[in-house]
Amino acid sequence: MRGLAVDYFSAPPYSHNFRIVSDKTEQNPMANTAQSKKRARQAVARQDVNKARRSRIRTFLRKVEEALASGKQDVAAEALKNAQPELARGVTKGVMHKNTVSRKISRLASRVKALGTAASA
Numbered sequence: 237m238r239g240l241a242v243d244y245f246s247a248p249p250y251s252h253n254f255r256i257v258s259d260k261t262e263q264n265p266m267a268n269t270a271q272s273k274k275r276a277r278q279a280v281a282r283q284d285v286n287k288a289r290r291s292r293i294r295t296f297l298r299k300v301e302e303a304l305a306s307g308k309q310d311v312a313a314e315a316l317k318n319a320q321p322e323l324a325r326g327v328t329k330g331v332m333h334k335n336t337v338s339r340k341i342s343r344l345a346s347r348v349k350a351l352g353t354a355a356s357a
Contacts, residue, residue, distance in 0.1 A: 289331050296322045300344055309352040316344050 267273040296319035303312035320341055326332040 312348045
């Protein structure tokens with residue numbers, strides 16, 4: 237595979253989880269027809285949008301985690317309240333799976349609730 241670089245992303249050695257990155261163009265690696273070239277361009281644009289949305293979701297989750305670490309239930313509850321719509325939006329946009337988001341919200345909510353009972357005890 238001359239002229240190609242293999243990009244291993246957190247996969248163990250000898251795994252099939254790798255992608256080949258072309259030296260020439262990242263935008264349309266194997267597009268031949270006009271339609272396939274356009275779809276490749278759209279895929280790159282969509283990838284950028286999805287990456288930004290995932291990053292935004294992770295930021296909201298990080299804020300909840302930091303609020304939980306601070307030990308203040310009211311701050312943690314407010315951070316969770318702000319994170320929930322962002323997570324739900326990630327589901328509707330197809331960035332995250334519905335069950336994954338539901339599980340995350342449920343676990344965070346139970347941790348926020350436990351923080352309140354631990355503080356009052």
